[in-house]
Amino acid sequence: xxxxxxxxxxxxxxxxxxxxxxxxxxxxxxxxxxxxxxxxxxxxxxxxxxxxxxxxxxxxxxxxxxxxxxxxxxxxxxxxxxxxxxxxxxxxxxxxxxxxxxxxxxxxxxxxxxxxxxxxxxxxxxxxxxxxxxxxx
Numbered sequence: 001x002x003x004x005x006x007x008x009x010x011x012x013x014x015x016x017x018x019x020x021x022x023x024x025x026x027x028x029x030x031x032x033x034x035x036x037x038x039x040x041x042x043x044x045x046x047x048x049x050x051x052x053x054x055x056x057x058x059x060x061x062x063x064x065x066x067x068x069x070x071x072x073x074x075x076x077x078x079x080x081x082x083x084x085x086x087x088x089x090x091x092x093x094x095x096x097x098x099x100x101x102x103x104x105x106x107x108x109x110x111x112x113x114x115x116x117x118x119x120x121x122x123x124x125x126x127x128x129x130x131x132x133x134x135x136x137x
Contacts, residue, residue, distance in 0.1 A: 017066075
């Protein structure tokens with residue numbers, strides 16, 4: 001039984017690690033949502049994306065989650081007419097980051113819910129372990 005509870009703790013911990021990485025990527029996107037290039041026609045910050053994968057932990061005998069990769073969103077960069085900006089092209093347009101703060105906030109809320117769910121499982125499992133130890137005394 002203690003082994004099963006240990007596996008549950010491990011699965012929850014890897015889920016929390018994955019959501020922490022996701023929140024880090026979201027924070028980076030939000031922090032750079034106004035970062036334009038520094039020279040005429042240069043590209044601004046591009047939104048980062050994160051992908052997860054399921055991995056079989058051979059030691060524990062359970063499926064866990066881990067970060068598969070952190071990539072770059074290749075969607076179109078919006079343009080804004082701002083001829084005074086040092087990053088403006090010859091027509092006076094500046095390429096803006098492809099970060100949508102609404103999307104980032106929604107992703108952040110989803111990551112927070114997933115993190116909280118894994119934390120709740122971890123707390124319940126720890127409570128069960130404590131009860132088991134009390135029964136063995």
